[in-house]
Amino acid sequence: MARVIKQKPMNWVERLYVFECLRGLMTTLKHAARGLFRYEELPTISYPEGQPEIRNTYRAKHRLMLRPDGTPRCVACGMCAAACPAHCIFIEGTQSEDGRIEKRVMRFDIDHLTCVFCGLCVEACPVDALRMDTKKISFEHRTRDEFVAHLSDLIDWNPADYPDDAQSQVAPGGTKNKQALETWGLEVK
Amino acid sequence: MSNYYNMPKLPTENSPKVEIFVDDKAVMVPGDTNLLEALKAVGIETPHVCYHPYLPVSGNCRQCLVEQEGPRGRMLVISCYTPVAPGMKVYTPASSARVKNARKATQEFMLVNHPLDCPICDKAGECTLQENYMEAGQNEGRMRPEYGKNYHGNPEHQFIDAKGQLRGGKRVDIGPRIFLDEERCVQCDRCVRFMRSIAGDEQLQLAARADHTYITTFPGEKLDHEYDLCVTDVCPTGAMTAKYFRFQKRVWLLSHTPTVSMDDSLGANIWLDHADGKIYRMMPRCNPEVNRSWISNTTRLACLEFGKNRLPAIDMSAIKLEGKVAIVAGGECTIEDLAAIKMLAEKTGAEVFGGTFKKVGSPDGIAMSGDPMANRAGFKLMGLADDNLADLAKRASEFQTVIIVNNDVIGEGKGAADALKKIPNRIVLGAFDNETAKMATVAFGINHWSEVQGTMVNSLNMIQKLNAAPTAPDANLQPAYAVLSALAGTQFTSAFEAFKKAGEYASVLAGLSYDTIKSSGKLLEGGNA
Numbered sequence: 001m002a003r004v005i006k007q008k009p010m011n012w013v014e015r016l017y018v019f020e021c022l023r024g025l026m027t028t029l030k031h032a033a034r035g036l037f038r039y040e041e042l043p044t045i046s047y048p049e050g051q052p053e054i055r056n057t058y059r060a061k062h063r064l065m066l067r068p069d070g071t072p073r074c075v076a077c078g079m080c081a082a083a084c085p086a087h088c089i090f091i092e093g094t095q096s097e098d099g100r101i102e103k104r105v106m107r108f109d110i111d112h113l114t115c116v117f118c119g120l121c122v123e124a125c126p127v128d129a130l131r132m133d134t135k136k137i138s139f140e141h142r143t144r145d146e147f148v149a150h151l152s153d154l155i156d157w158n159p160a161d162y163p164d165d166a167q168s169q170v171a172p173g174g175t176k177n178k179q180a181l182e183t184w185g186l187e188v189k
Numbered sequence: 190m191s192n193y194y195n196m197p198k199l200p201t202e203n204s205p206k207v208e209i210f211v212d213d214k215a216v217m218v219p220g221d222t223n224l225l226e227a228l229k230a231v232g233i234e235t236p237h238v239c240y241h242p243y244l245p246v247s248g249n250c251r252q253c254l255v256e257q258e259g260p261r262g263r264m265l266v267i268s269c270y271t272p273v274a275p276g277m278k279v280y281t282p283a284s285s286a287r288v289k290n291a292r293k294a295t296q297e298f299m300l301v302n303h304p305l306d307c308p309i310c311d312k313a314g315e316c317t318l319q320e321n322y323m324e325a326g327q328n329e330g331r332m333r334p335e336y337g338k339n340y341h342g343n344p345e346h347q348f349i350d351a352k353g354q355l356r357g358g359k360r361v362d363i364g365p366r367i368f369l370d371e372e373r374c375v376q377c378d379r380c381v382r383f384m385r386s387i388a389g390d391e392q393l394q395l396a397a398r399a400d401h402t403y404i405t406t407f408p409g410e411k412l413d414h415e416y417d418l419c420v421t422d423v424c425p426t427g428a429m430t431a432k433y434f435r436f437q438k439r440v441w442l443l444s445h446t447p448t449v450s451m452d453d454s455l456g457a458n459i460w461l462d463h464a465d466g467k468i469y470r471m472m473p474r475c476n477p478e479v480n481r482s483w484i485s486n487t488t489r490l491a492c493l494e495f496g497k498n499r500l501p502a503i504d505m506s507a508i509k510l511e512g513k514v515a516i517v518a519g520g521e522c523t524i525e526d527l528a529a530i531k532m533l534a535e536k537t538g539a540e541v542f543g544g545t546f547k548k549v550g551s552p553d554g555i556a557m558s559g560d561p562m563a564n565r566a567g568f569k570l571m572g573l574a575d576d577n578l579a580d581l582a583k584r585a586s587e588f589q590t591v592i593i594v595n596n597d598v599i600g601e602g603k604g605a606a607d608a609l610k611k612i613p614n615r616i617v618l619g620a621f622d623n624e625t626a627k628m629a630t631v632a633f634g635i636n637h638w639s640e641v642q643g644t645m646v647n648s649l650n651m652i653q654k655l656n657a658a659p660t661a662p663d664a665n666l667q668p669a670y671a672v673l674s675a676l677a678g679t680q681f682t683s684a685f686e687a688f689k690k691a692g693e694y695a696s697v698l699a700g701l702s703y704d705t706i707k708s709s710g711k712l713l714e715g716g717n718a
Binding site for chain 1: 306439442
């Protein structure tokens with residue numbers, strides 16, 4: 001539904017322009033003075049010395065979740081690649097050595113030059129293997145090839161960086177890894 | 190399991206038409222078939238799992254239920270095993286809520302213990318259960334997560350997974366070419382019926398009873414048969430998976446090219462499934478007259494070699510014809526290639542030889558005629574010799590030039606054709622870098638039969654169409670007819686141009702075009718095969 005916003009008509013002082021102009025310059029001057037004398041209160045940050053605070057739900061660089069034994073959770077089903085609107089995910093699967101797991105991922109490449117960071121791959125994943133919660137927002141590389149994240153890059157993360165996430169703590173090095181490994185090592189035929 | 194099953198009678202063009210009432214509407218259907226096929230003939234698809242048109246009817250899945258008006262009122266019957274009778278009254282889900290509910294319940298029941306691992310299942314995308322779920326199911330999940338799915342397969346294959354769930358039989362090595370997943374099996378017994386009735390070698394069995402039924406082989410035996418990969422085709426779920434295609438590609442990423450296999454003179458109708466210029470698998474293409482829904486392992490697994498060991502395309506100026514010319518054609522030459530060969534022979538006065546050194550067997554009654562020379566009937570139709578390679582070997586010294594097209598005479602002859610090596614100018618046109626290509630003075634790479642458009646005449650004297658799959662390893666490769674016709678002076682720019690030329694040599698082909706030959710082929714009238 002369209003909403004009509006009625007603007008207040010300007011009075012004659014405002015219509016003279018020069019006083020409004022000075023008022024605007026005053027605001028600029030105020031901020032400039034604050035930057036000189038009380039810069040801690042500035043609403044902007046001086047990137048890259050100051051880093052922005054990023055929320056957990058921010059869609060940043062991808063990572064692949066790990067099972068307690070350190071293998072990627074990914075089962076190479078290709079749902080993320082099917083959902084990807086930018087066609088930047090390339091997956092090849094193969095048979096897993098673990099008898100309980102049928103299929104494992106052999107190649108998992110995400111081309112971050114093509115990626116639009118929409119998060120549909122994360123939504124599509126049936127085993128919660130793919131996440132975008134690394135909070136890594138800057139990508140700087142020398143060649144185009146380096147922008148392609150391979151499987152080894154995607155599983156290279158530290159559980160200590162995700163202290164509040166129980167699923168991340170299951171991975172090797174996490175606080176819940178030992179407990180999870182005991183469950184993981186159940187009878188296998 | 191010594192049950193006797195009937196093969197379903199399929200409707201033909203000559204079926205008598207009878208009037209039945211579907212949802213109280215009078216329709217004319219083929220009268221000598223079952224209800225499922227009759228409804229299909231009028232455009233009503235009935236979901237089914239265990240029924241297969243070329244397997245005996247077993248009627249165990251109960252998915253194809255319809256209501257039929259009988260002496261005791263309207264009863265639910267399975268349409269796959271109910272013969273059509275004139276005047277019968279049938280009700281489908283379009284009018285009957287009872288049928289709809291019954292199918293839905295059957296579908297739900299079938300999925301109760303079927304694992305939900307579609308994302309990693311190779312059948313996902315072409316799975317009968319998925320299709321039926323969309324058609325007849327759409328149940329809300331009533332499974333209680335605390336109980337989970339139940340595993341009722343072979344007790345020896347049970348295990349407990351990381352979530353504490355009882356599972357089993359995910360990767361049973363049932364034979365050299367096939368893995369069995371017992372969790373996914375819905376016991377439709379299509380594979381058992383295939384091995385029993387079609388392959389004629391009862392290697393698979395249903396073991397145990399009722400809910401505990403599972404598919405197995407005899408103790409110590411393996412599923413090993415020339416046609417065993419067909420069980421992966423008939424399997425409605427992902428229970429039987431072929432090792433060669435397992436996890437290679439998700440099926441919805443494959444493109445399909447309908448063509449005809451040129452490794453046997455029956456010319457089995459096939460789908461070539463390819464993606465990114467690579468052939469991933471070969472599937473049978475249903476043709477009731479030729480191979481029904483079956484192809485042999487030899488035919489099927491050959492597709493993995495099509496892209497390997499190929500000859501490169503070279504400049505055509507390398508081919509020089511000197512002195513007396515002999516042309517040796519192989520069974521993989523299409524009618525178009527033969528037309529070009531004939532044109533070249535007329536132009537240069539060359540003598541044409543044809544045939545194969547491979548062993549010619551006998552038909553197995555399923556999808557092989559046993560004759561490795563695929564287009565033998567086409568040779569006869571075009572008036573070319575189809576079995577005089579021995580003659581050529583004897584008279585090799587007469588010729589100064591030999592052009593060998595699609596025929597590995599040295600490799601297959603095992604010494605029988607070594608006399609050809611003495612001919613000074615040996616030109617080999619072939620797809621593969623085989624032994625014949627190695628002894629050639631000029632080895633000229635051409636397109637494989639999977640990459641060309643054309644026609645072939647099979648051992649039943651049916652002309653069938655080949656279509657080109659875009660899988661040529663090199664874009665510069667040309668079909669054999671293009672190269673040969675260029676040598677003859679006038680190059681064919683399209684396969685149909687060559688086919689029209691073939692019509693000049695064989696009058697039965699004259700009136701035909703690629704549009705009048707159906708995808709299932711066309712029986713030739715005055716052929717001499």
